[in-house]
Amino acid sequence: MTFTIPSLGNQVWEFVSEAPIHIDIAPFLTLIKVEFGDLNLLANSYKKVRNFDHGIAPEDYTVVRVIDIEEKYHFLILNNEGTFNLKEDN
Secondary structure (H helix, E strand, O other), X not given: OXXXXXXXXXXXXXXEOOOEEEEEXXXXXXXXXXXXXXXXXXXXXXXXXXXXXXXXXXXHOEEEEEEEOOOOEEEEEEOOOOEEEEEEEO
16 A cells, blocks of 8 residues: 655655555645554544454554644554655655
8 A cells, every 4th residue: 555645845755555454544634743653552442443453463563643734633553564755845
């Protein structure tokens, strides 16, 4: 899976992952911050209403939390590490 996200300052970031488990990202957003971590980046209420039992240990999940200009959270949950790189800087 590959997708791009525009950010402030006319930059475009590209995210690539071979093994996404859960994608919760709005189709249109402007990025201000990205955080990488584990399931602890997710609120308990978020985890309770979604199934993250995919046969892997909790510490083997990678969570990418994207924060947009409206300060809303968007998430990618992976069972591997992805890459997040600057694609364009206009």
